[in-house]
Amino acid sequence: MLDVTATAEPILDIWPYVESVASDDLEGYQLTDGIVRHVYQDPKDRFLHVLVSTDDINVFLVVIINLKSIKVHGHYLLDLPKLYDLQSEPEE
Template sequence: METNKLSHEQYQATFQAPMLDVTATAEPILDIWPYVDSVVPNDLEGYQLTDRIVRHVYQDPKRRFLHVLVSTNDINVFLVVILNLKSIKVHGHYLLDLPKLYNLQSAPEK
């Protein structure tokens, strides 16, 4: 399966504050796992995905995109799979590295 690694700017274009936390109410609209399985290891920058765990799901206020945050071996780093809600397709993925983004300490998964 072909994947689409998004730049920070492309990722930001799918993000609009305030993002709505829909983790508790989100319904699966698309099987993301074939896409996740196709992401090349270089895109994970040394992090490992952990047991197909979706930690959070956020929706932009205009209901254009869902951000599905898949856990890695660091509790502060996620593979974000962005779903286009209009076409019901994967828009792309982005490695959300919160320690790098916000100059935080990294923390391994427990």
């Protein structure tokens, strides 16, 4: 994946889609107000992965945009501590 955060231009208004995401999909996390933290493009230029911030700096709602059709392809919750089995706080 190529980090295109610095050069990405909005090609689609994702916010109506983001607002329609079921709260169950967020697993208790809250979205921050309209903040895109990172944008990644796959190496074959097919999809953009737009990472929307939540109230946890290590958890994102990822909105996938199909670059051919310029439509939202779907979404998933990227929970980095859960994915990599990391502790939020050091154990004592």
